[in-house]
Ligand SMILES: Nc1ncnc2c1ncn2[C@@H]1O[C@H](COP(=O)(O)OP(=O)(O)OP(=O)(O)O)[C@@H](O)[C@H]1O
């Protein structure tokens with residue numbers, strides 16, 4: 148067709164024990180384009196990328212790359228890198244025990260004349276890179292000291308800084324906020340103008356329409372079509388991904404948005420945690436969904452952690468159902484009736500080698516105590532219920548959780564906390580990495596829980612999602628709570644409140 | 655900005671504690687055993703002289719432990735090295751330099767096999783090196799079951815190496831009760847060991863291989879995805895460990911001038927203990943050979959302290975090391991907890 152094509156993957160087949168992850172999948176990348184790869188959770192997007200970059204061997208199909216004679220099959224990430232393919236994988240994949248600068252340069256460190264690592268140059272180049280991206284980090288500090296978002300930016304910066312012809316980004320935006328997404332888009336457009344082909348995986352439709360030129364859709368490991376963005380309205384795109392039409396997203400709010408204030412469930416006064424969040428007050432009523440909003444690093448996650456007791460509050464008191472709760476460890480909060488889904492699912496979340504079933508009943512078992520074990524049939528029923536409810540795509544309930552796709556792992560953690568049936572559920576980015584079909588289901592579920600009298604604290608980088616579910620929003624800025632919004636909730640009012648243009652009535 | 659302030663990075667604190675502990679122990683020794691000459695500079699030098707071999711081995715061990723692995727074959731490998739040296743030079747009358755070369759080559763081959771099994775076939779390092787341990791000890795007995803010593807008549811060159819003294823400036827010495835000035839000295843083995851420490855320190859800090867060891871220890875899966883050659887790096891780590899162990903074996907033999915089946919039993923544990931006390935995490939990714947050097951010195955100081963007492967059973971040194979090891983492992987896990995807590 149056109150000689151601009153730099154990479155062709157044709158008829159790729161790849162199976163894992165019991166799962167056919169890719170079944171005749173195809174992909175064509177052209178120079179100077181941003182190409183979206185879309186599909187539901189478990190459709191095979193990450194697998195396709197890992198096949199291309201040499202992490203997984205595959206059973207059938209052809210890969211051709213411009214400038215490579217014959218088949219361009221990579222056997223290792225190094226080989227892929229040498230051929231000019233730079234990749235940011237779905238989970239942040241960097242070494243926490245190395246400094247930011249090393250993570251940026253490891254494997255391709257600047258050298259001195261004697262071929263030893265030139266630390267000075269490495270640190271100064273790293274500083275330069277991070278400054279250009281406007282990310283305030285000390286590049287000599289270990290990476291583990293920084294938030295997931297910053298780690299993700301470092302991973303992106305590393306890939307972008309490599310001389311590459313193809314850049315692959317697997318859900319790079321999942322833990323970034325709008326500001327950083329904008330930075331990323333600027334980078335992507337620059338590279339595109341230089342002729343780099345970019346493959347971009349995301350579940351956010353707006354992002355696809357903002358930067359992409361072309362879309363390839365995978366469904367159940369099969370190629371479902373390639374389209375230009377211009378010829379593909381949203382509705383059609385969603386239909387292509389799901390293979391059926393989706394009920395309208397915007398219509399769900401109406402069912403559950405009664406703002407009648409009933410009994411207070413949690414009342415926090417003057418809670419604070421040194422270094423992360425300044426003293427704040429917070430009240431949540433029965434049947435209420437309250438959102439915590441603010442820019443990344445504004446303290447919204449820290450506030451949630453403080454309420455839950457994951458970070459012990461140094462000042463202030465918290466009463467739950469009228470009784471003072473002094474949580475020394477998360478188990479105290481769990482027993483008091485709280486559930487908390489953390490934003491860093493890698494560090495605090497799943498136990499990869501345990502099965503889907505075990506991961507689901509874990510928190511409930513912890514709450515019941517060791518001496519009241521769930522019977523096997525209860526365990527199975529519980530697991531089946533949530534696999535069904537959240538549409539978790541898994542070979543069986545006994546499959547180890549690290550064999551699930553990224554989005555499906557996220558669903559498993561969500562299921563774990565829903566299973567404890569808590570009175571107050573704290574959800575930090577529960578829909579990150581989850582496809583839009585299920586996202587709607589989760590939003591509906593939250594509203595349903597609220598209607599049943601549960602309270603939910605909800606954090607999301609997507610303002611639209613918050614607007615759809617929350618009846619009240621706490622606005623955070625620089626580690627303190629600066630205001631609340633409970634009427635007239637629109638994209639605009641929330642944005643201005645977050646940015647701090649003083650419309651929300653500063654306290 | 656979401657930066658979590660860390661006063662002093664936990665790892666540095668661990669190293670600092672190790673150094674302070676060493677100084678503290680040494681000062682206490684000087685005070686309690688002042689009459690036995692503990693305070694003389696030579697006592698310190700003697701610790702270096704007796705432990706030159708252990709220093710080399712601990713360096714290799716640190717490299718392996720950085721990747722999250724372990725090498726428990728080193729004690730047996732040393733016994734085998736010593737036995738080969740003793741039989742070749744003491745019984746067969748082979749010349750010194752080729753024999754030493756042979757031992758070093760054997761070390762490399764030994765490491766290649768272990769490294770291949772761990773790196774390329776993905777077998778647990780503990781299992782692989784345990785097999786290596788049995789092999790080494792068994793091979794030693796196959797070569798010879800007697801205690802074989804190397805004397806001056808048999809190999810003058812090796813003997814002269816063993817007895818060479820490098821004197822240090824006289825003002826560091828002391829005058830003994832007969833009015834004679836005792837000039838402090840070290841043996842060439844100490845120099846070799848210190849060169850090894852500096853070389854490995856440099857390698858860990860300034861070469862791609864060195865940094866890859868840390869990356870693999872941090873997260874192996876990730877290191878692979880960052881495009882590092884994980885298998886080869888692991889292979890080389892075990893080769894390095896066995897090679898350094900063979901150097902250590904030669905140094906050890908220069909001290910004992912003998913080979914025997916029972917030699918260097920439990921040496922691997924001393925090396926691991928030194929590394930851990932020196933701040934190397936058992937889980938990998940964190941550590942430093944300078945720390946391991948201090949770890950060896952602490953080990954040596956404990957032994958010297960127990961020996962200076964004279965009445966105590968030498969096994970007390972083992973008990974003290976065990977206690978210290980526990981202390982440091984607990985300390986490490988506390989720091990790991992603190993780190994998590996901060997997040
Ligand atoms: N290592 C593995 N072992 C077994 N099965 C796997 C493994 N990795 C992926 N799978 C399976 O392959 C299928 C495709 O997974 P993949 O990770 O490619 O999905 P994805 O499109 O990236 O989804 P998501 O949007 O959730 O990231 C899933 O059904 C998953 O369970």
Ligand SMILES: [Mg+2]
Nearest residue numbers: 193237552553
């Ligand atoms: Mg994926």
